[in-house]
Amino acid sequence: MLRRVGLSLRHFLLERNSSAGHSSCSREAKMSRPVQARRLEGIDKNIWVEFVKLAATYSKVNLGQGFPDFPPPDFLTEAFTRALGGQNHMLHQYTRAFGHPPLVTVLAQFFKKLLGRDLDPMTNVMVTVGAYQALFCCFQALVDEGDEVIIIEPFFDCYEPMVRMAGGTPVFVPLRPNPPKDGKLMSSADWQLDPAELASKFSERTKAIVLNSPNNPLGKVFSRGELGLIAELCVKHDVLCISDEVYEWLVYDGKQHIRIASLQGMWDRTVTVGSAGKTFSVTGWKVGWVVGPDRLLQHLRTVHQNSVYHCATIAQEAVAQGFQRELRLYGKPESYFVQLPKELQQKRDWLVQSLDGVGMKPIIPEGTYFLVADISQFKSDVPDVPNSDEPYDYRFAKWMIKSKGLAAIPLSAFYSEAHKNNYTNFIRFCFAKEEATLKAANEILQKWKQEKTSS
């Protein structure tokens, strides 16, 4: 039976091919058995694919996906151009697989300062295609079938599918909001882990915990005490820590970003992930890195050399020069790491004011360039549909993009399937945008408020 089907398919295609020089794309003609591997089950949906398309089609003001719409710093693009036009045309060819030597060298110097320990650029640092690929290497190298991985909610969406793709089981623990009693606006610091609840998530199957500080989407900057609690549990249960610190430089109000790898007992069990895209406002360059002990990084190197193998040379060369400049200017007012958070803090405050003024309740972020706002006051604009398979905030965000031209991301996108309906009144805005963009957003919000009060 199968053979007959196979022959007639071939016949069908031969007829179609006779005039054209090549096979045409035929929807009917497929392989007869399931094509995709089981590891892809359930991870085909991706919030960004959906919302990036919507934003591209409908939005006038895009505060959705997290990327700056302002230019990267001149010194960095100039470094890129210099590398291009320079004598050394070998910068167009493969460089060292685990990281372009000038880049790993300066990263080692930088992080030696920040972590307070000597680092070998060849074994304690590896460059990846964005922090995304760094995370991929971590999960593939360290998570085996049956391992449990603790993920703190809300979380950057890729952690869950990456854990599953590695055959691991994600175990979720939420940050819980404790609103201030005086009725002031909430801060991301008011969202906290319950220590007993966190401890209960550790079992003998727990392989790792994923930490993201400063946290996307809330903007929370974990305090030394909070990190100490996590560290204690990691040491007690011999658990690894994958520490996503891509927003390490975007910290406001004089707060300090603390690196969990510098805490007692943590260096040996932590892989710290960083990103040039976030550090230097060049998300499209896709240069990231991991820093950690050789005995963990050696396994990440194995995954890397069997997948991507090398990262683009020129971008690494330019990022290295960027870091060399920052090393020279460390702590000084002209340092990009000082100027960028200063600028972003102003934008944050501006957006907070704007949202507060129209009745959306922003949660003031301590870090990152995201802020989450409570949209309960605007619920009446988008009626709830009972028994809908989409959480309320998804529907709200999609409606807002289409009818108001303002793009944001629903907060439940950052929760596991089981907990999506716990926080459906929040949406996330990105404020790494030019003044004109934020002004335009404000106008949309003001107009919207007027329509509500007058109707």
Add this chain to the structure above:
Amino acid sequence: MPFRHKNTRRIEGLDSNVWVEFTKVAADPSIVNLGQGLPDISPPSYVKEELAKVAAVDRLNQYTRGFGHPSLVKEGDEVIIIEPFYDCYEPMVKMAGAKPVFIPLRCKNDGNSASSADWVLDPAELANKFNSKTKAIILNTPHNPIGKVFTREELQVIADLCIKHDTLCISDEVYEWLVYKGKKHIKIATLPGMWERTVTIGSAGKTYSVTGWKLGWSIGPEYLIKHLQVVHQNTLYTCPTPLQEALAQAFWIDYKRMDDPDCYFHSLSRELESKRDRMAQLLKEAGLKPVVPDGGYFMIVDVSMLNVDLSDVDEKQPYDYKFVKWMIASKKLSAIPLSAFCGPETKKQFEKYIRFCFIKKDSTLDAAEVILKNWNKQTG
């Protein structure tokens, strides 16, 4: 070391790698490096210029559309790999939990090979490798390391088996433009019945001599590509924007002049053909037997007649590994041992060959010439 810090099972045994081993050894600048396959010639100027233009456009420094890699192979599947093979296929198949099934190219003239066309698959042997567990076959044409350009008839044999056994074809065609006089590159996806079961892979690095840009692509039917997109969105998510933009511009420039001999796709292969011929000549004069490739920028060479005695070298490595290390140390010339490109059963068959890369500037080939001409004067 605590148990927890062990590597995952999927990467067991995948930590060693021929490139890691040999690029370190050949890194000494006094060594003429004809080993790893990367050009030391400059990419075309308009390619660099496009990137310079693009770098000045701010929005091109940010994320682009997410899709711009395969999870069609799962645990228990078998994947046919033709030997010798580009070394990454085997670990990638294993990392996917599948079993590689090897079939060697065999030399027609009983070991006396002068051309890559002498290396062929035995159709009956190939047919025997297919069974109900066979999920895919990996085809690489033009072939690394031998330089073979599969003919239409050879591709038809493979296609017939793919259709008969409902098998996928992963066709690595990164050297598609590097085909020499008298040969034609044929895309297996164009054969009847093959479009819907083939993923064709290409590379900007090889097409435009910019290996450091690390841009490649997959072409195929939507229902296969969409699974690659899922993997991509869960691993890298996007590829560098400015590089993609510059590549697109460069492609437009050459697409418009495809019939023009100045088109880079044609001018590069012409340039490489003369380097190929020069390399072959030099090797013959040194008493070696090169296998002249019909495509690609690699050439394999039989070094057995030199009778270099390496039996005193302690390491338990195949002859070609030991030969190359000896050649680097004593002749200051590097190449890659061919058994790096073989499965466990065929290492003996291929250990008398080493691979040279000839996409090198004239001064590099001049330096290689000096070494080869003086070879017999200092037998080691």
